[in-house]
Amino acid sequence: MSGGEHALESRLLKTGSERLALLGRHADVLMQAYTRDEVPLESLSDSALRKLLAARILWRPDEQSGVKLAPKVRELIAEMLADETRRHVNADVAETLELIRALVHSYREARSRGEHWRLEQQLMRLRQEVDDLNGRFADAIDSLWQRLNSDFGFVSQLNDKIRENDRAQKQIARLLDGLALIDFDELIELVGSDGGLRKLLISQLQQQLSHHYTSLREVQRRLIELMARFRKQQARSRLISGMAAFMREHPGFVPGNYARRSEVPGLVNQAAPLSAAAAPALDRNLDSRLLADLLHQLPQPRHTTQTVEAAAPAQAQESSLAAARQQALKQDVEHFYLSVIDQPQAEPVSALEYLHASPLEWPDEIWLFQVISEYQGLPRSDQKAFRLKQQESQASQFNHLRLIHDVELQLAV
Amino acid sequence: MIEHGPLLERLLAGEFVCPISDESGYRHLTNEETREEIDTYLRPLNRRLASNEDGSVYFLAWRQLNDNARDQLSRQLGDTLNSLLPLLEWLQLVQEALGRDTLAAPGDVLKPAEFSAKCEDNQSLRERLERLATDSFFGSQSDQLDAQVKQVFKRLKEHGYLLQPHSERQVFVVTGKIDYLVDLVRFIRDEENLPIEEGSEEGSGAQEALL
Numbered sequence: 001m002s003g004g005e006h007a008l009e010s011r012l013l014k015t016g017s018e019r020l021a022l023l024g025r026h027a028d029v030l031m032q033a034y035t036r037d038e039v040p041l042e043s044l045s046d047s048a049l050r051k052l053l054a055a056r057i058l059w060r061p062d063e064q065s066g067v068k069l070a071p072k073v074r075e076l077i078a079e080m081l082a083d084e085t086r087r088h089v090n091a092d093v094a095e096t097l098e099l100i101r102a103l104v105h106s107y108r109e110a111r112s113r114g115e116h117w118r119l120e121q122q123l124m125r126l127r128q129e130v131d132d133l134n135g136r137f138a139d140a141i142d143s144l145w146q147r148l149n150s151d152f153g154f155v156s157q158l159n160d161k162i163r164e165n166d167r168a169q170k171q172i173a174r175l176l177d178g179l180a181l182i183d184f185d186e187l188i189e190l191v192g193s194d195g196g197l198r199k200l201l202i203s204q205l206q207q208q209l210s211h212h213y214t215s216l217r218e219v220q221r222r223l224i225e226l227m228a229r230f231r232k233q234q235a236r237s238r239l240i241s242g243m244a245a246f247m248r249e250h251p252g253f254v255p256g257n258y259a260r261r262s263e264v265p266g267l268v269n270q271a272a273p274l275s276a277a278a279a280p281a282l283d284r285n286l287d288s289r290l291l292a293d294l295l296h297q298l299p300q301p302r303h304t305t306q307t308v309e310a311a312a313p314a315q316a317q318e319s320s321l322a323a324a325r326q327q328a329l330k331q332d333v334e335h336f337y338l339s340v341i342d343q344p345q346a347e348p349v350s351a352l353e354y355l356h357a358s359p360l361e362w363p364d365e366i367w368l369f370q371v372i373s374e375y376q377g378l379p380r381s382d383q384k385a386f387r388l389k390q391q392e393s394q395a396s397q398f399n400h401l402r403l404i405h406d407v408e409l410q411l412a413v
Numbered sequence: 414m415i416e417h418g419p420l421l422e423r424l425l426a427g428e429f430v431c432p433i434s435d436e437s438g439y440r441h442l443t444n445e446e447t448r449e450e451i452d453t454y455l456r457p458l459n460r461r462l463a464s465n466e467d468g469s470v471y472f473l474a475w476r477q478l479n480d481n482a483r484d485q486l487s488r489q490l491g492d493t494l495n496s497l498l499p500l501l502e503w504l505q506l507v508q509e510a511l512g513r514d515t516l517a518a519p520g521d522v523l524k525p526a527e528f529s530a531k532c533e534d535n536q537s538l539r540e541r542l543e544r545l546a547t548d549s550f551f552g553s554q555s556d557q558l559d560a561q562v563k564q565v566f567k568r569l570k571e572h573g574y575l576l577q578p579h580s581e582r583q584v585f586v587v588t589g590k591i592d593y594l595v596d597l598v599r600f601i602r603d604e605e606n607l608p609i610e611e612g613s614e615e616g617s618g619a620q621e622a623l624l
Binding site (some may be wrong): 004233237240267 | 422425426427458459460463465466472473474475478482483485486487489490491495497498501502504505508514515516518538578593595596597598599600604605607609610
């Protein structure tokens with residue numbers, strides 16, 4: 001290994017770490033640039049800006065436009081954050097294959113010339129390229145799974161989800177196309193008999209790629225399923241809002257009576273409910289015992305003890321007599337009400353005049369009392385059918401006691 | 414058949430059996446042998462097992478459509494149609510109030526409190542809810558928002574569109590009967606040739622491609 005090569009390597013290392021450190025030093029500004037369109041220049045000094053531009057962390061598309069984040073850095077941040085809205089799928093396999101072919105040729109040259117150090121370098125770069133290729137597929141597949149598993153949760157609208165799903169399916173198609181470009185027959189020929197290359201480019205790569213292929217097919221299947229679900233949801237939502245709008249616009253809309261058709265559609269054929277009722281039955285010995293047990297388990301009803309008093313016939317007779325008289329009075333008053341209903345022209349009828357004209361022998365006071373209470377006992381709707389007018393006078397000028405002399409009942413027309 | 418007793422009872426009572434309303438019952442019904450057994454049992458009752466097109470919900474249908482059955486179906490169809498618009502408007506209201514772009518689907522969890530809160534903040538939603546709650550299908554007598562929402566959820570539960578897993582908690586789950594309702598709407602649209610679009614925006618997609 002020559003001294004010049006040593007110097008080159010150490011210079012690369014030094015510049016690389018310096019520039020990587022820039023990322024950390026200006027992390028806040030860079031993240032602001034990531035979320036916005038342009039880099040907020042006010043928070044950067046001139047020299048810092050120059051360094052960031054030199055490191056190609058930032059770039060200026062043209063003189064007029066502002067300073068922006070370099071695409072690779074944006075990609076790096078998106079990758080680190082697993083930010084699915086911006087994660088990028090790079091399926092450019094052709095370019096990598098081209099590079100691998102060139103590296104293999106240059107590796108062979110180095111071997112034939114016995115340049116040991118170059119041989120090592122080429123092998124390392126080959127290994128890196130294969131890892132890169134592998135990593136790109138693994139990353140893309142990871143990103144696709146993330147989006148799938150979150151039901152495209154990073155966008156809220158169904159239409160956006162459908163568009164994202166569509167985009168993801170196109171990415172898969174590109175990745176699969178990329179995989180198809182890798183022709184193992186060609187690679188076998190390319191590596192020839194070299195054991196190390198064979199292991200790296202054939203057995204290892206083949207195993208990894210076939211794993212990616214299976215994963216991609218699985219994601220693709222799931223994406224298509226999810227898309228069908230999205231479309232179904234969209235269709236349902238449209239159907240319901242369409243029907244609701246139609247019914248609002250056509251309030252008199254009545255569909256056909258499907259139940260009267262000769263062939264009743266399956267969907268509207270819904271049988272009437274039946275309840276499977278059961279009651280305790282005592283016609284089986286075994287059950288009777290069980291029922292008896294259940295009966296014993298019931299909580300004791302709390303009856304207050306009732307003393308059975310000795311019958312007192314005279315008293316009972318008297319009270320039943322009173323009840324009978326009360327009933328007779330009520331009936332007579334009801335007849336009075338009926339006669340009021342029968343009045344032609346709905347003329348008012350005086351309760352006392354009716355009583356005196358009839359063969360009834362109730363005291364005036366009791367009669368009036370029952371007529372009034374009958375009126376008050378009527379349901380409100382029936383009360384409205386009658387008008388009860390009381391003839392009354394003030395008992396004395398010293399208080400508000402009023403005496404009722406008579407009442408007149410009239411049909412309210 | 415003994416192990417299917419409770420399931421049969423639910424079906425006979427007119428319930429719709431879906432994975433949400435009765436998970437194990439529904440699982441049994443996905444087995445063709447069980448379905449045949451149940452059908453045989455139902456034969457003397459003039460009933461048979463039926464499902465919607467997707468098979469996401471099972472219910473009982475008349476086996477023979479005699480006059481009585483047809484009378485009953487006509488009445489039932491009338492009831493369903495009377496409740497159709499309020500149900501569709503409720504579905505739209507839920508979708509808008511909760512800021513979703515999809516309809517409530519079986520398994521979705523709905524909380525009356527969340528729904529009230531959204532309606533409280535938005536006058537237009539509030540008015541629509543008021544109109545809906547006082548519709549004869551929901552029949553709320555109250556002018557209080559919470560009471561109206563409660564009544565709406567109660568009626569939807571009675572009709573089997575919602576399930577309340579814990580009676581003391583105000584959390585509801587949408588059942589598969591919603592699928593049946595959507596199928597019925599689609600059926601009516603097709604039968605009556607109603608001018609209602611359902612398909613995706615193929616037209617505008619093609620336009621985008623042209624642009």
